[in-house]
Amino acid sequence: MIQAKQKMAPEITPDIFLTTTGSPSDQNTTIFFISGNPGLISYYHPFLSLLSKYLDEPKEENSPSLPSFQIYGCSLGGFEINEQQPSPSQNNGIDLDLEDQICFVQGKLAALMGDEGKGKDTVDAGTRRKVILIGHSVGAYIAMEILRRHREAKPESAFDIVGGAMLFPTVKDIAASPSGQKLTTLLSIIPRLALVVSLFARLLTFLFPASLLRSVVRLVMDDPPVHALDATCAFLKSRGGVRQALHMAADEMRTITSDRWTDDVWGAASAREPIAKLFFYFGRNDHWVADQTRDDIVAVRGQKGGQAGPTMVVCEEGLPHAFCLKHSDVMARKVAGMIGQIVA
Known part of the structure; x- marks a missing residue:
């Protein structure tokens, strides 16, 4: 039998966020966060810290208490800004596309969970570890792909993905969104946009x-909070972050088109357990998700008549796509509620 992987010590750096809630001996569930583009985890430090706080707060009397959690997130490949420890993900300067990022994140998850490819039959059912994915923007697309590949893996993994929270998800037809249309037009006019803009950014920082x-940066971003200002300045000065962001964005326009997942990945079938319980939180007037795209996803994939399927919510509070800049607190409270329902 595989022994439970030793819990890692908390660590918060520009490229990693790792913390825990509750008792270390009771942490059988990992919350694995996947960022949007640009993929700097430091944009999300306040959100993840507040999520940890709300998951650790005493609940109302007579309400079931939540288990303890390990909460983890890291910068996407090529976005690392710790120059003292260059990452293999920088891939010798070769830009990473969306498929590369999916493989990068999948590798991080496997390493975190100590999954060495051994079958689930070697792990006692009572000690199998659980994972809840949280994806923001393109991170939601990456999360859905990881969920699909996890379900199809042979041999099966030694942990279960039991749920997910997809925040402002760009999982279909991203090029039809207002910002997607603008980017597609720019790419048609300037085919090597990523290189041009990255050279301009390097000149600017020099x-x-x-x-x-x-x-x-403070003026352009309309006086952002300190964590966002620090992250943006570090991103602009990083070795290849700007180029990586635009290279990846161009690939998103080509790749994120039609719905590519089956009912069981969406959590709408019961043919093979476990089915992950998913939440989708859409913005209203989201510049990266066309209203028609959002409405189509809700109509086709949302819960109907009490049947299994993802819970889909359209924000009525005016939260922006980039919630991690100024709206971390309200989003952390919402996600804590989603996690509570997943583990209930």
């Missing part, structure tokens, strides 16, 4: 002193 760059 010519501008750090204080002036910070002032310009």
Whole structure:
């Protein structure tokens, strides 16, 4: 029998977020966060810290208590900004496309869970570890692909993905969104947009002193909170982050088109257990998700008449796509509620 993987010590750096709630001896569930593009986990530090806080708060009297959690997230491949520890994901300067990112994230999850490819039959049913995926924007697409591949894996993995929270998900027809249309037009005019913009960013950071760059970023971003300002300045000064972001975005336009997942991945079939319990949280007037695309997904894939399927919510509070800049608190409360329902 495989022994339970030893829990990792909390670690918060520009490229990693790892913390725990409750008792370390009771942490059988991992919340695995996948960022959007640009894939810097430091944009999400306040959100993940607040999520940890709300999951750890005492619940109302007579309400069931939540289990303890391990909460993990890391920067996507090629976005790492810790120059002291260059990552193999930088791939010798070769830009990573969406498929590369899926494989990168899948590898991070397997390493975190200590999954060495041994079958589920070697793990006692009572000690099997559980994973809840949280994906933001294109991170939701990556999460759905990881869920599909996890379900199809042979031999089966030694942990279960029991649920997911997809936040402002770009899982279908991203090029039809307002920002997707603009980016597609730019790419048709400037085919090597990623290279051009990255060279401009490098020139900008070379010519501008750090204080002036910070002032310009603050002005352009309309006075963002400190964590977002720090992350953006680090992103602009990183070795290849800007180029990686635009290269990946161009591939998203080509790749994220039609719905590519079966009913069991969407959690709408019971042919093979376990079925993951999924939540989709859509924005209203989301510039990366066309209203028609969102409505089609809700109509086709949402719960109907009490049948199994993902819970889909359209935000009525005006939260923006980039919630991690100024709306971490309200989003953390919402996601804590989703997780509570997944593990109930």
